[in-house]
Amino acid sequence: MARASLLYLLQYVTGALMIVLVSWHLAMRIPWLRGVESFIETLDSTVVYNEITGFSVLLLLLAYSTLFHGINGLRMILLELRHGRYWDRAVNIAALITFIVFAAIATHSVVGVEPPS
Amino acid sequence: MAGRQGRSARLLDLRPGWKAFVNPWLLRIANNPERLAFIMHRVTGVIASLFLFLHIISTNVPAREGWEAWREEVMNLQGLTLTSILFYIAMGAILFHGLNGTRLILAEALALGIGRPEKPKPPYIAPLLRGFQRTLLYATFVLWIILWALLGYVMFFT
Amino acid sequence: MAIFDARAAVMIPPRKVKFLIRRYNPEEGRSWWQEYEVETYRGMTVLDALLKIKEEIDHTLVLRYSCRMAVCGSCGMIINGTPRLACQTQVAEVASEARPVVKVEPMYNFKVIRDLVVDFTEFFEKHRRVKPYLIRRDVEERENPKYEYRLLPEEYESFYQYSLCIACGLCVSACPVFASDRRFLGPQALAQAYRFIIDPRDEGWAERLEIVDSEDGVFGCHLAASCSAVCPKEVDPGAAIQRLRSLLLRYRLGLWKKKISGPVGPLEKKAERKPLPPEAETLPGVSLEELEESEVEIPVDELIAG
Numbered sequence: 001m002a003r004a005s006l007l008y009l010l011q012y013v014t015g016a017l018m019i020v021l022v023s024w025h026l027a028m029r030i031p032w033l034r035g036v037e038s039f040i041e042t043l044d045s046t047v048v049y050n051e052i053t054g055f056s057v058l059l060l061l062l063a064y065s066t067l068f069h070g071i072n073g074l075r076m077i078l079l080e081l082r083h084g085r086y087w088d089r090a091v092n093i094a095a096l097i098t099f100i101v102f103a104a105i106a107t108h109s110v111v112g113v114e115p116p117s
Numbered sequence: 118m119a120g121r122q123g124r125s126a127r128l129l130d131l132r133p134g135w136k137a138f139v140n141p142w143l144l145r146i147a148n149n150p151e152r153l154a155f156i157m158h159r160v161t162g163v164i165a166s167l168f169l170f171l172h173i174i175s176t177n178v179p180a181r182e183g184w185e186a187w188r189e190e191v192m193n194l195q196g197l198t199l200t201s202i203l204f205y206i207a208m209g210a211i212l213f214h215g216l217n218g219t220r221l222i223l224a225e226a227l228a229l230g231i232g233r234p235e236k237p238k239p240p241y242i243a244p245l246l247r248g249f250q251r252t253l254l255y256a257t258f259v260l261w262i263i264l265w266a267l268l269g270y271v272m273f274f275t
Numbered sequence: 276m277a278i279f280d281a282r283a284a285v286m287i288p289p290r291k292v293k294f295l296i297r298r299y300n301p302e303e304g305r306s307w308w309q310e311y312e313v314e315t316y317r318g319m320t321v322l323d324a325l326l327k328i329k330e331e332i333d334h335t336l337v338l339r340y341s342c343r344m345a346v347c348g349s350c351g352m353i354i355n356g357t358p359r360l361a362c363q364t365q366v367a368e369v370a371s372e373a374r375p376v377v378k379v380e381p382m383y384n385f386k387v388i389r390d391l392v393v394d395f396t397e398f399f400e401k402h403r404r405v406k407p408y409l410i411r412r413d414v415e416e417r418e419n420p421k422y423e424y425r426l427l428p429e430e431y432e433s434f435y436q437y438s439l440c441i442a443c444g445l446c447v448s449a450c451p452v453f454a455s456d457r458r459f460l461g462p463q464a465l466a467q468a469y470r471f472i473i474d475p476r477d478e479g480w481a482e483r484l485e486i487v488d489s490e491d492g493v494f495g496c497h498l499a500a501s502c503s504a505v506c507p508k509e510v511d512p513g514a515a516i517q518r519l520r521s522l523l524l525r526y527r528l529g530l531w532k533k534k535i536s537g538p539v540g541p542l543e544k545k546a547e548r549k550p551l552p553p554e555a556e557t558l559p560g561v562s563l564e565e566l567e568e569s570e571v572e573i574p575v576d577e578l579i580a581g
Contacts, residue, residue: 004490005488005523005527009524023215030271040194066169070165073166077163079490081134108177108180108181113179114184116179117184129299129306131381131387132455133454133455137452137455138452138454143451144357147357149500149501152500155499224498225521226521231518232514235436237509239281243506
C-alpha cells in the first residue's frame with residue numbers, strides 16, 4: 001500500500017478539485033441558467049447528451065476524483081473500526097476493486113453513449 | 118497469551134467504539150461545534166459515497182440501455198416520490214460535505230485558520246477554537262441550510 | 276469549555292449534593308452505579324467530595340489523585356459527561372440547586388482497573404513511541420555539553436504551549452477517533468511529536484515524521500477539536516496535529532526544511548564601557564565612578580518594616 005501521506009494528499013487535492021467540479025455539475029441542473037422552465041427539463045435526453053459529449057473530459061475527471069475520494073473515505077472508516085492483518089488487506093483490495101469497477105462503468109457511460117433518436 | 122487474556126478480562130473497557138462518531142451527545146463538551154461537524158462530515162460522507170455508486174450506475178443507463186430507459190428513470194425524479202426524496206437527502210449530504218470539506222482542507226492540509234501558538238492566559242480557550250475556522254464552521258451551517266432550501270425549491274417547485 | 280471560570284470561585288454549591296459514581300470491581304467483574312450524598316461547602320472541588328466520601332462514607336471507593344491543584348494530571352474523570360480534572364472542577368460548577376446531582380465516571384477510551392482508576396499503559400506506550408525527547412546526532416557533544424543550544428524567543432513561543440502537557444489523558448478520553456481506533460496514536464502523543472519536531476534543538480525529526488505518517492498516526496485525526504476543548508492546560512492538541520499534518524504534507528512535497536540550531540558557543544567578552552557624551556550629565560550629587568565601585572545595598576529591613 002502506498003504511503004498514507006500520498007493517499008491523504010490525493011484526498012485533499014481531489015477534495016479541492018471536487019469543490020469546483022461538483023459546483024459546476026450541480027449548476028448544470030439549475031433551470032434558469034439553461035434557459036428552461038423546470039429541473040426535470042435539464043435532464044432531457046438531448047441536453048444530457050450534449051453535456052456528456054461536450055464536457056466528457058471534465059465529467060470523467062469528476063467521476064475519477066469523486067470515486068477516489070469516496071472510496072478512500074470509506075476505506076479510512078472501515079480500517080478504523082476493526083483491525084487485523086486480513087481485515088486490512090481485504091479492505092484495501094475491496095477498495096481497489098470497487099474503484100476499478102466503478103471507474104470502468106463511468107468511462108463506459110461517457111465513451112459508449114449514442115446520440116438520442 | 119493466556120496471561121494477557123486473563124489481564125484484559127479483569128479490566129473493564131468503557132471504550133464507546135463506533136458510537137463515538139454517530140452520537141454527538143456521547144460526551145457533553147462545551148464550545149465544541151467541531152465535533153458535531155466531524156460526525157456530520159462522516160455521516161454525510163458515507164451517504165454521499167453510496168449516492169455516488171448509485172449515480173454512476175444510473176447515469177450509465179443511456180450507454181447501456183438507450184435513451185428510452187433514461188427518460189423513464191428521469192420521470193421517477195419528478196414530483197414527490199421516494200426516489201426524489203432520497204435524491205434530495207443525498208444532495209443535502211453532498212452540500213454539507215462540500216462546504217465543511219472546504220473548511221477542513223484549509224485547516225487540515227494547509228493549517229490555516231487554526232490560530233497561532235501563544236502563552237496561555239485566562240480564560241484559557243484554545244487558539245484552535247478561536248481561529249477563523251470557527252467562523253467558517255458557522256458559515257458552513259448557515260450556507261448549508263440556505264443552499265439546501267434553494268435546492269429543494271429548484272427540485273420540487275419548478 | 277470555560278476551563279477557567281472566574282464565577283466558579285464565588286459560586287455556592289447546593290447544601291447537599293448527590294454523587295452518582297460508576298464503580299467497578301475486578302474480582303467480581305461487576306460494574307454498577309452507586310449513590311452517595313455529600314454535604315458541601317463553598318469552594319469544594321469534586322476531588323474534595325470524592326475524598327470525603329472515601330473518608331466518611333465508603334472506604335472501598337478507589338480513585339487516583341496526587342497534587343490537588345491541576346499540576347500532576349492524575350485525577351482525570353468524566354464529570355457530568357465532560358472529561359475534566361476532578362481537582363479543578365468546583366462542585367458548584369457542575370451541580371445546581373435545580374439539579375444537585377454529580378455523575379462521576381472513569382475516563383472513556385481507557386481500560387478501567389477499579390472504580391475510577393484507569394490503565395495508562397497504552398497511553399504512555401504511545402507517548403513513548405513518538406520519542407518525546409531531544410535527539411542529537413553528535414553524541415560526544417550531547418554527553419559532554421560545553422554550551423547550551425541556541426533557542427530564539429519566537430522559536431520558543433512556537434512550541435511552548437504544547438510543552439505544557441501534563442499527560443492527564445483528558446484529550447484521549449474525549450477523542451472520537453480514539454474511541455473506535457485502538458491503534459490511533461492519540462492527541463497527546465501527536466501533539467508531543469509536533470512539539471519535538473519543530474524544536475530547533477532537535478535532530479530526530481525525520482524518524483518522528485516516519486512514525487506519525489500513517490492512518491493511525493497524524494492522518495487518523497479528523498479535527499473534531501474535542502481535545503482542545505477539554506484540555507485543562509490549554510495545550511491545544513488539535514491545532515498541533517493540524518500543523519503537524521500540514522508540515523508532513525509539505526515535507527513529502529519537498530517544501531519544508533527543518534531549521535536546526537547548534538550550541539551557542541562562548542559568550543563575547545565584556546566590552547569596554549563607552550564614555551558618556553560630553554553633554555550628558557548625571558544627577559546632582561551622583562558620581563558614576565563611585566557607583567560602579569560601591570557594592571549594591573538593598574535596605575531589606577527597612578523594606579520589610581515599611
